[in-house]
Amino acid sequence: MVNDMKGNPTLASGPSRRRVRGFTLIELMVTVAIVAILAGIAIASYDFAVVKSRRSAAAACLTERAQAMERYYTTNLTYVGAPAPAACSSDISPDHYTVAFEDAPTATAFSLLAVPQGAQASSDTKCGILTINAQGERGIDGGDAADPEDCW
Numbered sequence: 001m002v003n004d005m006k007g008n009p010t011l012a013s014g015p016s017r018r019r020v021r022g023f024t025l026i027e028l029m030v031t032v033a034i035v036a037i038l039a040g041i042a043i044a045s046y047d048f049a050v051v052k053s054r055r056s057a058a059a060a061c062l063t064e065r066a067q068a069m070e071r072y073y074t075t076n077l078t079y080v081g082a083p084a085p086a087a088c089s090s091d092i093s094p095d096h097y098t099v100a101f102e103d104a105p106t107a108t109a110f111s112l113l114a115v116p117q118g119a120q121a122s123s124d125t126k127c128g129i130l131t132i133n134a135q136g137e138r139g140i141d142g143g144d145a146a147d148p149e150d151c152w
Contacts, residue, residue, distance in 0.1 A: 051123045055130070058097040058114040059152050061088035062132045065099060065112050069134070079105035079134065085112060096120040102131070109134045113141075127151035 065085045072082045085099045092099070095118055102111035114130040115121075128142030130151060140148045 047123065051120065054092065054096045054120055055116075055124055055127055055151060057088075057092045058099070058116075059130055059138075061092050061097070061099055062112050062114050062130055062138075064088050066132050066134075066136070069105070069110050069112075073134075078107045079110045080107055082110070 065088065068085075069079060069082055073079055076082075082105050084101065088099065092114075097114045097116055097120065099112065099114050102113050111131060111133045116124050116127075116129070124143075126143055126145050127140050127150075128144075129140065131139045131141055138148060138152050140151050143151060145151050
C-alpha cells in the first residue's frame with residue numbers, strides 16, 4: 001500500500017485517479033431539444049424554398065408558352081387554332097401546376113394560366129394562379145400578394 005499526499009492509504013501506485021463524469025440526463029435532453037428546434041426551422045425553410053422554386057418553374061413555363069404563341073401569331077397572323085400549351089422545358093410536374101388557356105384564343109388575344117395543384121395549391125397561398133396574356137401582362141388570381149411581380 002502507498003500513502004497519498006494526505007497520508008491516506010491507496011492501492012494505486014501511479015497518478016491519482018480522477019472520477020470520469022458523463023453527461024447528465026438533463027444535459028442530454030437540452031441538447032436534443034436544441035437539435036429538434038433547429039431541425040424544425042430548417043425543414044420549414046426547405047419547404048418554403050421548394051414551393052418558391054416550383055412557382056418559378058411555372059412562371060418560366062408560362063413565359064415559354066407565351067413566346068410560342070407569339071411565334072404562332074407571327075406565322076399565321078392570328079392566335080386562333082394555336083395548339084394547346086405543351087410540356088415545358090422547365091419540367092414542371094402536373095402534380096404541382098397545370099398550364100392551360102383561360103379561354104380559347106381569339107384572333108388578337110390569348111390568356112394563359114398556371115394553376116397550382118395538390119400540395120402546391122395548399123402551400124402557395126401567396127400567389128395562387130399565375131397568368132400571362134398576349135400583351136405580356138403578368139398577374140395572379142386568387143393570391144394574397146399585394147404586387148403580382150412578387151410572384152414572378
